[in-house]
Every structure is written in C-alpha cells, then in structure tokens.
Amino acid sequence: MTNQLLAVHAAVRRRLAVAIAVFLVFAVACTSATATSTPTPASTPDPTVAPTPTATPEPTRASPTALELASAEAFAELEEFLEELGSRESATAQEAAAAEYLQDRFQESGYETEIQRFTIEDQVLAGMGLTLDLPEPEEFAALPLERSGLGDVSGILTPVGLAMPGDLPDGGLEGRIALAKRGVITFQAKAENVFAAGAVGLVIYNNVFGLFRGVLSSEPDHPVISLSRNDGEAIEDLLADSELQASITLTTEDLPSQNVIAVKKGPGEAVVVLGGHYDTVPEIIGANDNASGAAVLVTLARMLADVDLPFTLRIIPFGSEELGLLGSRFYVESLTEEELENTKAMLNFDALGTGPVVSVFGDGEITDLVSDIGDQIDVDVAVTLGLRGGSSDFASFREAGVPYLMFFGDDVSRIHTERDTLEFVQPEMLGGAAAVAAAMLRSPEFAELIAGR
Numbered sequence: 018m019t020n021q022l023l024a025v026h027a028a029v030r031r032r033l034a035v036a037i038a039v040f041l042v043f044a045v046a047c048t049s050a051t052a053t054s055t056p057t058p059a060s061t062p063d064p065t066v067a068p069t070p071t072a073t074p075e076p077t078r079a080s081p082t083a084l085e086l087a088s089a090e091a092f093a094e095l096e097e098f099l100e101e102l103g104s105r106e107s108a109t110a111q112e113a114a115a116a117e118y119l120q121d122r123f124q125e126s127g128y129e130t131e132i133q134r135f136t137i138e139d140q141v142l143a144g145m146g147l148t149l150d151l152p153e154p155e156e157f158a159a160l161p162l163e164r165s166g167l168g169d170v171s172g173i174l175t176p177v178g179l180a181m182p183g184d185l186p187d188g189g190l191e192g193r194i195a196l197a198k199r200g201v202i203t204f205q206a207k208a209e210n211v212f213a214a215g216a217v218g219l220v221i222y223n224n225v226f227g228l229f230r231g232v233l234s235s236e237p238d239h240p241v242i243s244l245s246r247n248d249g250e251a252i253e254d255l256l257a258d259s260e261l262q263a264s265i266t267l268t269t270e271d272l273p274s275q276n277v278i279a280v281k282k283g284p285g286e287a288v289v290v291l292g293g294h295y296d297t298v299p300e301i302i303g304a305n306d307n308a309s310g311a312a313v314l315v316t317l318a319r320m321l322a323d324v325d326l327p328f329t330l331r332i333i334p335f336g337s338e339e340l341g342l343l344g345s346r347f348y349v350e351s352l353t354e355e356e357l358e359n360t361k362a363m364l365n366f367d368a369l370g371t372g373p374v375v376s377v378f379g380d381g382e383i384t385d386l387v388s389d390i391g392d393q394i395d396v397d398v399a400v401t402l403g404l405r406g407g408s409s410d411f412a413s414f415r416e417a418g419v420p421y422l423m424f425f426g427d428d429v430s431r432i433h434t435e436r437d438t439l440e441f442v443q444p445e446m447l448g449g450a451a452a453v454a455a456a457m458l459r460s461p462e463f464a465e466l467i468a469g470r
Contacts, residue, residue, distance in 0.1 A: 083394060084394070088444040089444065090316050090451075091312050091313050091447035091448055092312075092442070094312040094316055095309060095447065098115075098118070098308050099439055102114060104300055107274065107298075107337040107338070107339045108274040108296075112275075112295070112337070116277050116334070117132075119277045120132060123315070126318045127322050129281075129282070131278050132276070133276040133277075133278055135276075136272065136274070137272055137273075139269065139340060140163075140167070140268075141268055142266065143169075143266035143268075145158045146158055146160065146242055146244075147159045149174070149255070151261070157248045158244075158245070159228075159244050160228050160229070160243050161241070162231045162241045162242065163230065163341055164233040165240055165267060167268060168218075170218045170239060170264065171262060171264035171265075172263065173262055174196050174252070175216075175260075176197075177211060179198055180197035180211055181210065189214045189215045190214040190215045191215035193217070194217060194220060194263050195218070196220045196222070196256070197222075198224060199224045199231075199243075203234075208237050209237075216239070219239070220244055221242070222243070222246055222250070223244065226247075226435055227434035227435045228243060228299065230298050230339060240265045240267040274296075276334065276345075276347070278331060279318060279331070280331055281318075281326070281329065283326045283327060284327060285327070285328065286329075287327070287329065287359055288331055288360045288361065289329070289361060289458070289467065290363040291363075291454070292334070292364070292366070293310030293335070293366035293409075293410065294311075294335045294337075294339070294345075294367065296338055297339065301437055304437055305368050305370040305432060305437050306367070306429070306433065307338070307366075309366075309447055310367050313366050313451045313454075316451045317451055327464045330458075333348060342410055345412075349417050357419070361419075361420070362420050362466075362467065362470075363411060363422070364424065365410050365414075365423045367409040367425055368429055369424060369450050370447060371430075371443060372425075372426035372427035372428040373397075373399075373427065373428075374397035374449070375398050375449040376401050377399070377401065378402060379423050380421060382466055383466070386460070390456050394453065394456050396452055399427070403423075405429075424454065
C-alpha cells in the first residue's frame, strides 16, 4: 500500500470517529422525560442536623443505533472515496486507481482479495466527439450511444427538432448529419427516421443538464452520438445564422477494465455475492451513481468481517457497468456450472443516496425477508416493481438464474449529470441500506432460505 493511500485511510478513520462522536453527543438522556410525582409536603427541618448534600445525577447517554453508526461510517467512506478518486470513467486509468483503492480497503478488513481483469471492445470517438467546420474548427464533447454504428462521416449539420417524421425537412437529409433534441420518442426511432431520410450521422442533445449515454435497440449503419443540452442549444444558435459542416469519427479499440473480488470464506459450498459498480460516465463524479454503492460495500465488509456466516461471502465492485454491465457479465461468464449453481443469492447496491426510503426489488422470498428485517430494526424499506428505465449489475445474475435483490434510492434525477455530487447524498439512505442488508445476512431466516436453494 502506498504512503498516500495510508494517509487517506487514516483520514477516513478520523472522520468516522468524529461522525460517531457527534451522534453520541446528541444521544443524551433528554430523549426521554421522567414523570414528576405529586409533591409531598416537606417536614420541618431540624436546625440541629446538618443537611445532607444531594449528588447531581449524571446524564444518561443513549447508544447510537445501528442505523446511525452505519450512516456515519458509509458517508465518511463516500466522502474520502470521492475526494481521493473523483471521476472514474469506465476502462480508464482512473477506474483502475479506484479498483486498487477498494482492494486495499477490503484487505484492511481481513478479506482475501483479487483483481479480476478483462478486456472490453469500446467505442471511441476521435477528438472530443463532434467537430464543427468554423474559421477555427471547434470541438464539442460527445458520447457514442451503445450499439451505435461506426464510421468516419461528415456533412452539413441540420436541426431536425425531436426527429419525428413531421420534423424532417421536405427535401430529406441526404448526406447530412442530423441534430435532434432528446425526448418524446426513443433514440431508436429518431435514428430510424433520420437515416431513412438519407442522413449519415445523428447527434442527439440532452433535454436536461450534462451528457448522457443512451442505448439503441439495434445497430444502425451510421454513428449516433450525444451532446449536453448547453452544447446542443449553443450549436442550434449557430445554425440559425448559417449552414455548418460537421464531422464524426467513431471506431472501436480494446481497453482494459477490472472487477475487485473480496472473499470471506464460510463453511460448505454456498456463496452469496454483494455487488455494485464503481465506474462513472465521463467527466461525472458520480457521488450517487455509484460511489454510494462502493462506499456501502466497504462498510458492509467491515460490519461483517467478524461475523460467522453459514456461507462464503463475495463482495465485488464491478468495472465498466456504464458500458453495458460488462464487469458483472464477465464475472458471471467466468463461473463454472458448479460455481454458478452454488451462488445462492446476489445483493446489488446502486444509486442509493437519494429518495424518501431505501427501495428494493427482486426475488420474492428475499424481498419479503428484507422488508420484515427493516421493520425489526426501524429502517423504512419500500418493495417496488423495479427501475423506471435502465438496468444494473443484478441483471447479469438474473439472466443466469441467480436470485437477486436490488437496493437503490428512488430518486435518480441527477445521475449521469453534473449535479450528481456529494451534497445531494443522504447519509441515512446509505446507512439504511447497509444496516438492513447486514441484519438480513446475519439472520437465521436468511440462512434457512439459502440452505433451501
């Protein structure tokens, strides 16, 4: 471990100590009032007897709850994680540095660890992504949509509104690059409409702040990329005065990525996986999506380090989730048939930090149990039908037939935007997920459920 990482970890412990101390200060016995009895008339004092001094009672301190401790610890971990590592774009040196950091944290808690490396074929844009042919060429930061076509294309950049059939110019888009606004219809429908009209490329700009990485349902013949709302609107203003030539070059290259695997061995062959990705989309710090999940995984590792569990625990922060769940897919595909059969459950933690309560969905028996456990330890748990669009690493396990439980916060309005920052993360949401997950994993009911699978 480097001296720099040792200093960071010492800072985490200092912050955690301060956070817990704050909880202790506020947990003073004034939380419960003592009933006052009806006063008894005082007897007349004997002037010959000296009064007996009355000792001032010491205030009683209430111990911090499991939720308070988990909240303080997870938030302190999240804060240091972000300060040290910042943005962790998939399949980059920043993602690799985050993997090393997480490996060290698990080793501190006594887990056996390994880095599981894999190679991905990633779409790569030349330059910043979109180039406009101005007197001095200007580049704009863009992202390719997943399943975009490849190519080196150029043409007049032409606004097409929402890219609905009625928005397209009467003369078609032959040899042009279409500029569309996100919304109303799917990315796939926009692509099909403009390419049927002869376009050789499609640029979709966001309808909220920040960049986004969308997904097409099938691969077109031409590139489809995304821009931020600010850049899209600025380009629209430029196009109001004159026609401009634009160019896009989208190719692929092999890039390295990795999962971190921490293992606490138990008796028998049964395995339970706790997972969640740690990478981000480009240039986004990703406090909620998904530094929150990484922080909770480290917190759970510490909470369970000295607990005897009737199964082997595998804690796995996954790489390159933002490129299509690539880390979790690689892990699942690396398992033998026997190892897959022995994987009895997967708990996934993603975008936990904002929302009214801890939200979950997944396997019916596990969701019923986690709801009961939440009631027992006073953590509000809402069982939901699932995510409103998008996916997460649980899907790789679900597709392989592994029962799963997804923990998340039911407010994803800031993910993949510049506003996904620490100030919007609620410590009690992190602590709630950690506390209820730890309590469930320790429970006899969960052991019985696992034994029956």
